[in-house]
Amino acid sequence: MNKTLRSPWTYVLFLLPLLILYLMFFIYPMISAFTTAFMKWNGLTPPKFNGLTNFKHAFADSKFWESASNNGKFILFSVFVQVPVIIFFSLLISNVKKLKGLYKTAVFVPSVMSTAVIGILWSFIYEPDIGLFNQILTKIGLHPVMWLSDTSWAMFSILITNAWQWTGFYIVMVLAAILSIPREIDEAAIVDGASAFTRATRITVPLIMPIISVVIMLSISGAMKAADIIIVMTDGGPGGVTDVMATYLIKYGITNAKYGYGNSIGVLIFMFSLILTALYQVLIARRVERVEY
Amino acid sequence: MTMTLRSVRRSIPHILLIGYLIATLYPFVFVLFSSIKSDNQAIASNPFGFPSSFHFENYYEAWVNAKISVYFFNSLYISTLCSIVTIIFSAMGAFAITRMRYLKISKGMYQFILIGLLIPGNALLLPMYKMLNDMVFFGHAVLGTHMALILPYTAGALPFTVIILSAFMRSIPGEIEEASVMDGLSAKGVFSKIILPITIPALVTVFIINFISNWNEFLLANFFISTDELRTLPVGMVGFRDIYNTNYAQMSAGIVFSIVPVMIIYAVLQKQIIEGLTAGGVKG
Numbered sequence: 143m144n145k146t147l148r149s150p151w152t153y154v155l156f157l158l159p160l161l162i163l164y165l166m167f168f169i170y171p172m173i174s175a176f177t178t179a180f181m182k183w184n185g186l187t188p189p190k191f192n193g194l195t196n197f198k199h200a201f202a203d204s205k206f207w208e209s210a211s212n213n214g215k216f217i218l219f220s221v222f223v224q225v226p227v228i229i230f231f232s233l234l235i236s237n238v239k240k241l242k243g244l245y246k247t248a249v250f251v252p253s254v255m256s257t258a259v260i261g262i263l264w265s266f267i268y269e270p271d272i273g274l275f276n277q278i279l280t281k282i283g284l285h286p287v288m289w290l291s292d293t294s295w296a297m298f299s300i301l302i303t304n305a306w307q308w309t310g311f312y313i314v315m316v317l318a319a320i321l322s323i324p325r326e327i328d329e330a331a332i333v334d335g336a337s338a339f340t341r342a343t344r345i346t347v348p349l350i351m352p353i354i355s356v357v358i359m360l361s362i363s364g365a366m367k368a369a370d371i372i373i374v375m376t377d378g379g380p381g382g383v384t385d386v387m388a389t390y391l392i393k394y395g396i397t398n399a400k401y402g403y404g405n406s407i408g409v410l411i412f413m414f415s416l417i418l419t420a421l422y423q424v425l426i427a428r429r430v431e432r433v434e435y
Numbered sequence: 436m437t438m439t440l441r442s443v444r445r446s447i448p449h450i451l452l453i454g455y456l457i458a459t460l461y462p463f464v465f466v467l468f469s470s471i472k473s474d475n476q477a478i479a480s481n482p483f484g485f486p487s488s489f490h491f492e493n494y495y496e497a498w499v500n501a502k503i504s505v506y507f508f509n510s511l512y513i514s515t516l517c518s519i520v521t522i523i524f525s526a527m528g529a530f531a532i533t534r535m536r537y538l539k540i541s542k543g544m545y546q547f548i549l550i551g552l553l554i555p556g557n558a559l560l561l562p563m564y565k566m567l568n569d570m571v572f573f574g575h576a577v578l579g580t581h582m583a584l585i586l587p588y589t590a591g592a593l594p595f596t597v598i599i600l601s602a603f604m605r606s607i608p609g610e611i612e613e614a615s616v617m618d619g620l621s622a623k624g625v626f627s628k629i630i631l632p633i634t635i636p637a638l639v640t641v642f643i644i645n646f647i648s649n650w651n652e653f654l655l656a657n658f659f660i661s662t663d664e665l666r667t668l669p670v671g672m673v674g675f676r677d678i679y680n681t682n683y684a685q686m687s688a689g690i691v692f693s694i695v696p697v698m699i700i701y702a703v704l705q706k707q708i709i710e711g712l713t714a715g716g717v718k719g
């Protein structure tokens with residue numbers, strides 16, 4: 143028994159393909175990003191060590207901060223706008239008796255779609271002349287809006303599209319948590335004469351806090367990853383107002399071949415994600431008790 | 436009176452939910468209707484309503500002009516191949532980690548692979564770009580060929596897949612393999628004849644998740660491939676939009692082409708997809 147499942151060669155053989163790919167596509171690029179972040183390098187000529195210059199450059203660059211603050215807007219929008227909406231609709235779906243399956247299936251549809259195709263679809267909806275939104279606005283007697291090319295609307299338009307894509311995904315997650323709460327808890331509250339609103343706010347929401355915490359965590363990591371939707375819808379425009387850190391990195395690293403500087407942005411993305419996760423764990427997640435029924 | 440009041444109150448949630456459904460699904464209907472209207476003028480004069488005449492030639496034009504068929508099959512084979520290789524490698528690794536008798540090394544190995552989940556993918560874009568550009572395969576740089584997508588897609592899904600499969604394999608009772616070792620099976624035999632067949636439900640789930648995320652992937656496909664013939668569907672669609680964005684009817688037909696396959700897969704496998712995606716908590 144022990145002999146068969148304790149053979150060093152077999153063990154290595156089973157792990158080798160996995161390890162090779164993992165080292166090649168996670169560990170090596172990671173180390174490479176961290177070392178070249180301290181170099182002046184165009185990707186062709188030999189790299190030159192220049193210490194913290196790239197990072198100083200990034201911190202002094204108002205365009206970089208603008209892109210970082212757009213990641214922040216993604217996070218704030220999902221936490222303060224999307225999460226309440228998610229909870230509200232999850233509660234509604236969990237309480238209806240008919241059509242529950244239909245709602246659950248239909249709200250999920252956008253989250254299996256490609257972000258690129260959704261970006262194209264929504265660019266059409268935002269189209270100034272024949273797009274759906276401006277047609278509605280003119281129908282009700284309002285002025286049309288240049289959704290994606292007006293600097294004050296562009297970021298908001300992207301946030302709406304992103305919310306449209308992912309809200310249903312989270313609703314299904316939260317809904318699953320609500321439906322796993324034993325019915326007796328709710329029935330006992332009904333017997334005690336608690337209204338639907340009281341039951342929702344005093345019983346259901348506190349019980350699903352752990353999953354809401356997961357939703358917030360996933361929204362934060364999603365906000366740090368966002369790039370494809372921006373490249374497809376505005377490509378950072380107009381004038382860089384919709385750039386996020388990842389698109390800013392691509393502009394410098396791939397389009398302008400500033401590998402060293404681009405990698406220092408990559409390291410900053412990594413650091414910011416790590417700090418946000420740590421802060422979140424310390425400030426919020428720790429206070430959310432694990433609930434046992 | 437009380438009856439009607441109660442039924443009104445009971446229908447309020449449905450009214451709100453149907454409002455939400457319309458907001459979710461109407462954009463698809465808008466594109467579907469637009470795709471069979473004659474031109475921009477016809478869309479502008481009747482943006483919401485059903486088309487007055489059907490122009491299915493938009494679909495023909497989009498299929499031919501945009502080479503959507505080419506992009507479609509590129510995406511199909513890359514996504515399938517990568518998802519299969521990922522689950523084979525991950526299942527082998529998970530087997531070694533959870534079932535073989537090297538507990539301490541395995542524990543460390545598991546933690547090491549877990550780190551992969553913490554690394555934000557787009558922070559690695561540049562080093563990967565550079566590495567694939569320096570890698571040579573049959574005299575060509577890997578960058579710009581399908582290998583530049585196949586390798587990172589296969590590798591990228593490993594940490595998540597290993598974690599899901601390890602969790603599943605850990606729950607298999609040890610008596611099963613003890614009996615099979617008694618019957619004379621080797622470690623490879625235990626893996627392929629005993630553990631793998633038991634793991635099939637988990638394998639199916641991770642296959643679907645990886646397939647969908649490979650199918651939808653845009654960033655690497657956009658920057659690592661430059662030949663039109665090699666493009667995948669999301670990137671091909673963006674290129675199509677940029678060229679034909681004056682003809683919204685045709686563009687809508689293109690969008691319908693790229694949405695329908697996913698809709699069909701979702702309609703058939705929605706239960707597994709929802710379970711898998713929400714269990715893994717993967718996004719985008």
